[in-house]
Amino acid sequence: MATENAKVKLYWLEKSRAQNILWLLEELKIEYEIETFRRGSDQLAPPELKKIHPLGKSPLVSVTPPGSSEPRVLAESGFITQYLSEHFGQETTMMPKRWKNGQEGKVGGETEEWLRWQYILHFVEGSFMSTLMMAVVVNMLKSNKVPFFIRPITGMVANQILSSFVLPTLKGQLAFLEKQLETSGGNFLCGKNLTSADVLISFGLVSIKDRLEEFGSWPAGGPKAVYPKLYSYIARLEAEPGYRRSIEKIKEIDSSLGIEY
Numbered sequence: 001m002a003t004e005n006a007k008v009k010l011y012w013l014e015k016s017r018a019q020n021i022l023w024l025l026e027e028l029k030i031e032y033e034i035e036t037f038r039r040g041s042d043q044l045a046p047p048e049l050k051k052i053h054p055l056g057k058s059p060l061v062s063v064t065p066p067g068s069s070e071p072r073v074l075a076e077s078g079f080i081t082q083y084l085s086e087h088f089g090q091e092t093t094m095m096p097k098r099w100k101n102g103q104e105g106k107v108g109g110e111t112e113e114w115l116r117w118q119y120i121l122h123f124v125e126g127s128f129m130s131t132l133m134m135a136v137v138v139n140m141l142k143s144n145k146v147p148f149f150i151r152p153i154t155g156m157v158a159n160q161i162l163s164s165f166v167l168p169t170l171k172g173q174l175a176f177l178e179k180q181l182e183t184s185g186g187n188f189l190c191g192k193n194l195t196s197a198d199v200l201i202s203f204g205l206v207s208i209k210d211r212l213e214e215f216g217s218w219p220a221g222g223p224k225a226v227y228p229k230l231y232s233y234i235a236r237l238e239a240e241p242g243y244r245r246s247i248e249k250i251k252e253i254d255s256s257l258g259i260e261y
């Protein structure tokens, strides 16, 4: 698709991973439109989003090619990230170079950076976010959202699920990310440059960084001592100018809209 004059629109939901895509659009330095949505009192997305895409989740992005009036609706954060990076990221570091010189199109001819980038795009939604969601939802069984007289029982069940399955899985994924950072040869997951894989994982990491101790026990020093590289990396992501701009952008649109990680 020729990208000049393509119209891009982000359907952004408050307190959601749509913030990643807003950051990505800022990095791509393209013009885009943004429509904001609030969650209902049930914390779900409003029904209007179902008119854009049948699943009614956010982020959603529509791309209208130049000369067309037919927007293509993209859903699923990983797919949106890949599509936007491939079409609009050529002049940026968002998508690493795919082929080693002279190895174009060959099995095994891909660069290490590109393989990492593709892998992380799938890992984020395929593994990481579902573990985080499970941790957060199971943890609610311990909270004051549950009537106090059954909370001792739901709390016991929650602790059992967290300690036997969720936290070990999450710790494995965080240790994996720590190792990725150790071996990337740079400050980011794929190497020296910030890519859209870093952008895509940011919402999950920022939202969970201060909550890990709620999910079970940790060695002395807590998660920060266990994953020092990961915690420095999260701080670097939060200091990125594009990340800061994405937060300012929402405040400019409506200061009452929640980003809340």
Ligand SMILES: N[C@@H](CCC(=O)N[C@@H](CS)C(=O)NCC(=O)O)C(=O)O
Binding pocket: 013, 015, 016, 017, 018, 043, 044, 045, 046, 056, 057, 058, 059, 075, 076, 077, 078, 125
């Ligand atoms: N797998 C989807 C997940 C989308 C998703 O669940 N989005 C959440 C926001 S973080 C949402 O729309 N929640 C509101 C709801 O479930 O009604 C993706 O990769 O984008």
